[in-house]
Amino acid sequence: MARPRPRRFSVTALLTVLVAAAALLGACGLPRGSTPVQIPPDDVPYGLLATPTTGPTPTAPPGVLMVPGTIYLADAQQKLVPVGVQVPAASAAPLLQGLLNRLAVGPSDRERARGLITDLGPASTIVVRSISSGTASIDLQSISQDPSASKLPVAVGQIVLTATSVVGVDRVVFVRGGTVLPVPGPDGSTTADALVASDYVGMVAPGQPPVDRTVPLPPLPTPATTTTTTEP
Numbered sequence: 001m002a003r004p005r006p007r008r009f010s011v012t013a014l015l016t017v018l019v020a021a022a023a024l025l026g027a028c029g030l031p032r033g034s035t036p037v038q039i040p041p042d043d044v045p046y047g048l049l050a051t052p053t054t055g056p057t058p059t060a061p062p063g064v065l066m067v068p069g070t071i072y073l074a075d076a077q078q079k080l081v082p083v084g085v086q087v088p089a090a091s092a093a094p095l096l097q098g099l100l101n102r103l104a105v106g107p108s109d110r111e112r113a114r115g116l117i118t119d120l121g122p123a124s125t126i127v128v129r130s131i132s133s134g135t136a137s138i139d140l141q142s143i144s145q146d147p148s149a150s151k152l153p154v155a156v157g158q159i160v161l162t163a164t165s166v167v168g169v170d171r172v173v174f175v176r177g178g179t180v181l182p183v184p185g186p187d188g189s190t191t192a193d194a195l196v197a198s199d200y201v202g203m204v205a206p207g208q209p210p211v212d213r214t215v216p217l218p219p220l221p222t223p224a225t226t227t228t229t230t231e232p
Contacts, residue, residue: 065088065089066086066089067086067087067088067089068084069098070083070162070213071083071158072157072158072161074118074154074158075115075116077205078154079203079205079206080161081204082161083111085102087099087102089216092168092169092219095166096163096216099166099214100128103118103158103162104124104126118158119151120155124140125140125141131168134168134170134171135169135170136169136171136173137174137175138172138175139174149184153184153187153203156183156184156185157186160196160197160199160200161197161200164197164213165211166213166216167213167215168216173195185199186200186202
C-alpha cells in the first residue's frame with residue numbers, strides 16, 4: 001500500500017499569509033517588534049483600558065452560609081418595594097445588621113434597571129444597637145447629611161420594613177447618642193414612638209406578594225462557668 005504523500009505548503013501561500021498578518025497588525029495601529037514597548041492609552045483599541053461602570057455587587061466570603069432575606073427600595077412613585085437578597089445566616093442582631101448593610105449599599109445595577117432607587121442619604125450607616133422584646137433600636141448615621149425632609153418618610157419606611165422582615169423584630173425605634181430620635185412617620189408627622197410594619201401598608205407599592213420573614217439562627221449558648229474549690 002502506497003503511503004499518502006505529505007502535503008507541501010506552497011512558498012507563495014506562506015508569503016501571502018505573512019504579508020496578510022503584517023498588514024493586519026498595521027491596521028490595528030499596534031507597534032511591531034520583539035521588544036516590549038509602552039502603548040499610549042489613546043492608541044489601545046476597543047476600550048481595553050476602560051474602567052467598568054458596574055454598580056456595587058455585594059459578595060459573601062467563601063464558606064459563609066447564606067440565607068434569603070428582604071430589603072425595601074423605592075420605585076419611581078416613591079412606593080416601597082420588597083427586594084430579595086442574600087445575607088449571611090446569623091442570630092437576630094447580626095442577621096438584621098447584614099440586611100441593613102445591604103440596604104445601605106443601595107440598589108444594584110439589576111435593581112436600577114427595574115427603576116428602583118433608595119431614599120437613604122449618601123454614605124449612610126445603619127447600626128443595630130440592640131434588639132429587646134421585639135424592639136430593634138437602630139442608629140441611622142450619615143457621614144455627609146441626612147436624607148432630605150421630603151425623602152425621610154420613605155427612607156424611614158425602608159428601614160422599618162427591612163428590619164421587621166426578620167422574625168423576632170416587630171418594632172423599630174431610632175436612636176442617636178443613646179437617645180430616642182424623633183423621625184417622620186408615614187404621614188410626615190414627627191414621632192418618637194416605635195414604628196411597626198403595618199404603619200407602612202399605604203406606602204407599599206400595589207400588587208406586591210407577601211414577604212416571607214427571615215428566621216434568624218438561635219443565639220449561641222452562653223458558655224457555662226465552673227468554680228473550682230479546694231479543700232482546706
